[in-house]
Amino acid sequence: MIYTNITTIKDFIITGFPGLHATYYGPVSALLFFTYLVILAGNIFILVLIGVERRLHKPTYLIFSHLAMNDLLFGTVTLPKIISRYWWDDKIIYFGACFTQMYFVHALGAIHSLLLLIMALDRFIAVCLPLKYPVLITNNTISIACGLSWIGTLLRMIAVVLHALTLPYCDSNFIVQCYCDHISITRLACGEDVKYVKTVALGLAMFSLLLPLSFILFSYFSIFLVVMRIPNTEGRYKTISTCTPQLLISCLYYLPRCFVYLSNAVGFTFSLDVRIFLILLYSLLPCAVNPVIYCFKTKDMKDVLMKIFKKAKIGMKQVSK
Template identity: 35%
Template sequence: MSNRTPISEVTLVGFPGTPEYLDSSISAIMFLVYIISLVANGSVILLVIFSVHLHQPMYLIIANLSASDLLFDTVTLPKIIGKYWFGAAQMPFRACLFQMFCVHCFGTVDSFLLLLMAVDRYVAICHPLRYAAIIDIRKIVLACGLCWVVLAPSTIIVITARISQIVLCDRDKINTLFCTHTAISALSCTDVSSLRVVAFTSALVVLLACLALIIISYILIIREISSTHSENWGKAFYTCTTHLLVISLYYVPRIFVYIVTNTPLLKIQSEINVLLLCLYSFVPHLASPIIYFLRTKEITETLRNVLRKKVRSFPPLNY
């Protein structure tokens, strides 16, 4: 240990084993992914902010979810694009720590927001007469603020502080697309198995606890829908399937990757692991706003009205 010099810079490997001639194609795909995410999630956020009739609890939660996804992509994708486009694979270790904190923090924000969305739908469908008394804009703003400022950072800030103190010797390659706790701890010279266990347990508890409460709430919702004879049961079921589709995009791949990467008997190749990480990190961020546009009537109509106004504002062409 005395002959080793701790490093202050790490190198992103990206997709391990990919030949150099694919760099331009990968960077172009990642750039397209970021542009789609920017446009789709940004549109949802702007529509909810500037459309008064969308100032409702459910749409406020959706806007926060889009903001979290957009920030996640902004923290990760530009560096990936720069690595493949310009060969800028190096980054300071402190920047890597900051990226790791943001990655895990925004992922946790998504979990809490999806739980909040499930609670909102449960109250709206199972207790419609009490909905306005239980849930309003002020309470949702407070709940979202707690997710952003207290709940999500508290789950990762201690782990980030501890991992910032590890010594990185000889190895400086992050064998994935962005800095994560697992990727950074793999560079340590010392035994960090206890820290890995704490981080994995913390992530899994948050993930599974939120998922368990979401499942319970939707079981109660489905039971309420199946037992009611109201004319609005079809709309309620349609709304629930939309939310369940978004929830599945976020949770199913993530839980699979967590289990596979932390189970010795289920080890997979690093190339496949990085591909799975890419899919569960970025695909939900692209798909969820598109799902909301296609399956949420109020958001779709608001977007159509905005586009019509923009088209009408253009001056007529003179031939």
Template identity: 40%
Template structure:
């Protein structure tokens, strides 16, 4: 037992969707299983390609590779347990495991925001300052920035998790969510957790709202820059690219900021809707981002085509 003088809870039970009828458990578990597999293989393909193909060792792909690793870790640390909960009825996590999961949820969630922001910076320089791009953005610089983001996001994860660790827990241990995060765990405390949740809200808003604001600003400049060139073809291509990028960015940030605000002012009474929005901004970007940011690019498609062709030839002989 952790901190026996403060907490008597030995484990937490993930409830997932509290109001979901049992007849839909199999459907939900299969949906999570499919989401996990799509995310796993899509991100794994991206990571393997970037590691093995030297011509893909470029700043933009280094950024995408970091995002893919982050999403792989997040999904592997969260989805198997909620799948087991709905598939086998095994939704229990030990006290320690719950807080370890909480750390990685807030750690990797924050990391994604900063990596996507770095991606926006890369696109801004590539489009708005193309002649200076290679002198400004290098693989070494991008690798250093990504390392700093991994360390900084870890500090954010530790700070948020510590807000939950200081709370005592006795009796109630049913977490109304698909994984352990600060708010659904903190509300189970035997003392008023409003202060901890409020502090977590401030940290989360700073961690996500600042990158989101910068991303919005950079894409506005990118579109304005391309539009001012007066080239219809370039304008259409940039608009299409920005639209697809915004699909992922919107899925990640808008439901997230909505849920964070809801948890403070309680505008949405439906707990199941709250859990659905959490799953939407958490898992949907993980399997759409490698497809939109990487696998749909011409360079990656050509590389995949060569790999599959090589595999086919080897199998033939």
């Protein structure tokens, strides 16, 4: 068959979970809406708290604020459309809107990975090179590093989207996923260049994930070795506690992805609905859970929250009197 570079598809249809019975559309949309509210409330709270409290104007919390912004944007990019798909049966997404969603989905995912790298670097220097930490890690250096991660990735991802747009789309217009991503879209493309476009995108995706992951593993392994050389148990616990939030956040992002990729590599396959659920879970779970980790696993944030709660409690007692 001869393909011309002509796209006949004008819009796409978001199928979500293909095997889901219409009876469950209401509960699923309500669950997704609740998840979106949790993501909004948690990450906006973190951004406001870090912005208002001068005590939190430190490099570590600046990284947390960038992660919170990333999680907030990711939830906003992905969830409203799939919620409306199950709430109002609004499953059509226009061609340009689908590519725009794909752009932000992959850009925000790559930015998240780079922010985790910066976070690991912060902890690596704090534990392994403590005397150099005040010089190397400042609010300015962290702001520049995070800013470059955003700008560089957003620019790079334009090339990925434009590359996908060179393909003609003349096959089915069903996106078998809860949102538009590169794999789901290019699966619907025609022509001889489809494999090449997919290979280039996969290579960039693996680079964006595996390079930060390699350094993250190296940094936490180095931290572990340093901790093991600390003579007293209290010193070990104190050092580990400063890295626990970052380690939990990194695990929450990478472990489910690695599980899915490795399962496919060894030939263990999931049903289509289960696979879509796992992708949605590892995409959205960090967005919802990260604010809880920030608040309850970091000393400064816990102290600030306790101070706020004590003031609120005193205020309520005064009003009741």
